[in-house]
Amino acid sequence: MTEPTISDEDFTKFREFFYRKTGIQFDSGKRYFVDKRLLERMAATDNQAFRSYFTMLRFQASGEELQHLTNLMTVNETYFFREEYQFDCLVNSILPDLVAQKNHDGPFRIWVIPSSSGEEAYSIAIFLLERWADLNHYDVEIIASDIDTRILAQARAGLYSERSVSQMPDFYVKKYFKRVTGGLQLIDDIRSSVDFTQVNLSDRADTRPYRNFDVVFCRNLLIYFDDISRKAAAETFYDALRPGGFICLGHSESMSRISALYRVRKFPEAIVYQKPIE
Template sequence: MPKSTIISDEDFQKFREFFYRKTGMLFEDSKRYFVDKRLLERMTATGCESFRTYFTMLRFQASGAELQTLINAMTVNETYFFREEYQFRCLVDSILKEIITHHPASRPIRIWSVPSSSGEEPYGIAMYLLEHWPQLEHWDVEIISSDIDTRILEQARAGLYASRAIQHVPAPLLKKYFRRMGAQYQISQTLREAVEFTRVNVHDTADMRSHRHFDVIFCRNLLIYFDDLSRKKTAESFFDALNPGGFICLGHSESMSRISPLFQIRRFPEAIVYQKPLEAR
């Protein structure tokens, strides 16, 4: 390997700090091999013969296209349908029951799934509402799903999945909502049209301002990639994005109590979730 393409410890530190400022994601030293590999791949793809050249382009490219491509390469997107299903049960049995007691009938109930990954979570929410929430016929529900990775958003919109992703989908639902396409399964057009996919960087305040007035947020297993400062900043943005009385669901290993005092802990029979107080404005 030519010396010019070797990424030094100093280079790694510079990149790590830059990427953290842009995304809130902080790569530990244990991720060094993964980071170096992705950087070298992008240096090759862009024809940059040294890290310095590539890093200069990354910082100053007017379009930001290479930064977005690198973000796509650096993010991990691995999930499956009905992951942590108990939170979906909590949504239909407890959360929505409480929301509709104070929600104006003239406004849609808005649910935000972030990060979207390849769409399993938002489509799973849509299926769960259709199958288990009888009140759906009386309420307009909007499901928005967002990710920082533009490539994975395109995959989500296409709604094509390998067998691993649908392994926990009950056979009747697989038959009802999917069609077999060779070795893959595509989710029905009705569900694809029911979810709106958008790009958002949760670490970017301007990005987050464009996502507002949600009643429920699912943000599972994202904050584990952030440090304490980024978690706190993101939690505050989610607080602002929720309507008063709205709820946020985190991953099973995440606790909002250790991140921010803004939310109230709610212990429902199905799950522990976090609520923006009704009186909050």
């Protein structure tokens, strides 16, 4: 029996389908990566031909196989205190600016998307505890979302390797982690401070409940989107933010090249983007 293969036509069909579902677009340079994962899932589902697998993928009522494949296709590369200057900006500039707006009821709400394996959201929680002097005067909610169900389970477990914490001061590692079989686990107080949820950023039904956020961290995701998907994401975040709220992107991303909805704010620590105060 010959080994199944992915033809150029198959790749094009899958790429267009996956883009419609997730907003993520694979160019020809990702061909080996995509083919390998498609063949893996074809074998796991006992499909010898791409055509039969693709039919199942499109029409399976539960969407279970699409979720399995999405988990494989998404990249989750992160570590604690990555691009730390933005966390400095959060506690030194963004939150004080929000306090000064004096139009705030309820807790400050921070949305981290994608959550990946949780390092970014947990880093924010630790920064707030250690470096925001006004934390005792305000409640803060941190919600972290991802399309990948497998990585969300990993994030909730809060179990990490030495590599994940290599950029953290040793003092913080000793204070907020305990050594367990398999690595380092965050203490319960930090793990319980973040609410992890599954969200497909390209699905309006998924994102519609996400409203009244003060800060959004969406770092190093939009680089995987094309211009149309980036613009749609910018509009989604605009709807999710309160007037006067802020969005932080990755160092190689610029909202100014995506959407005119936001105002550029140049703080001492970082450039961020603000939803205008109406």
